[in-house]
Amino acid sequence: MKKLIIVLAVMIFLFSDVAYASDQVSFEIDTSQSDIGVLTVSHPQFENQKYKILIQKDGAKCYFDIVPDKQSECFPLAMGDGEYTIKIFKNISSNQYSTVYNNDVNVSLLDQDQPYKQSVQSIEWDYSMEAIKAAKTLTENLSTDEEKVKAIYNYVIKNIKYDYTKTADTISSTYLPDIEDTYSTGTGMCYDFASLFSSMLRSVDIPAKLVKGYTTNFNGYHAWNEVYINDNWETIDTTYDSIKRHSYRNYSMTKEADDYTAKYTY
Numbered sequence: 001m002k003k004l005i006i007v008l009a010v011m012i013f014l015f016s017d018v019a020y021a022s023d024q025v026s027f028e029i030d031t032s033q034s035d036i037g038v039l040t041v042s043h044p045q046f047e048n049q050k051y052k053i054l055i056q057k058d059g060a061k062c063y064f065d066i067v068p069d070k071q072s073e074c075f076p077l078a079m080g081d082g083e084y085t086i087k088i089f090k091n092i093s094s095n096q097y098s099t100v101y102n103n104d105v106n107v108s109l110l111d112q113d114q115p116y117k118q119s120v121q122s123i124e125w126d127y128s129m130e131a132i133k134a135a136k137t138l139t140e141n142l143s144t145d146e147e148k149v150k151a152i153y154n155y156v157i158k159n160i161k162y163d164y165t166k167t168a169d170t171i172s173s174t175y176l177p178d179i180e181d182t183y184s185t186g187t188g189m190c191y192d193f194a195s196l197f198s199s200m201l202r203s204v205d206i207p208a209k210l211v212k213g214y215t216t217n218f219n220g221y222h223a224w225n226e227v228y229i230n231d232n233w234e235t236i237d238t239t240y241d242s243i244k245r246h247s248y249r250n251y252s253m254t255k256e257a258d259d260y261t262a263k264y265t266y
Helices: 130-139 145-159 179-185 190-203 238-246
Strands: 003-013 020-030 038-042 051-057 060-066 072-076 082-093 096-107 208-215 218-229 232-236 260-265
Touching (some): 020 082, 130 145, 145 238, 190 218
Antiparallel strands (some): 020 038, 051 082, 208 218
């Protein structure tokens, strides 16, 4: 088991070398599941402080906020085989951060689709969740992945409606989807739709990506999915199709990839 326990001693200089404040935080960095594309970070609860984790490979970077009260979170190692740089930053003032951890991890995946089947921070699921039980029920008598994707897709666009009250002004910049809330309320923003769809598909062993970026089909920043069907990654936008369905307009499950520009993929 590859597990590294670190104690981070943070020295923050407030006025050059005239005065300083110091504190100590402990994190546990677990790379034992790196072969399936997962990095686990555990920590004690903390208050009134912000930490971010950076996962970087070959110049590509993904930043994640570490949730103070979760104590253990999984993050994706989804950039293929090779050497990853892992950094943890502590917020010291406004938008300034200090590096408190920096290490490299070698990743050799069992297969390249493994990261897109896991439970990670923005696509968090387990088999006890009602949404995941529903995915099992919807697909248990189906034989092909394409049939399973269509069954879950149809369920999502029929039963989840777009929540127009969730905007950049009404949610936190650190907002994370809760698939059980989306499933039980039957409403969500694009991020919620993409997380729910990914989670349900991953739970029945179908690789699914959550993608953030821009599309000609939606105004502003958006989230959608790419799903592996018939040896292809297909672009699927359940948010867009739910809006279309509930306004009695035509739609189709797969989209033109050229209409979507990815900024981040999880």
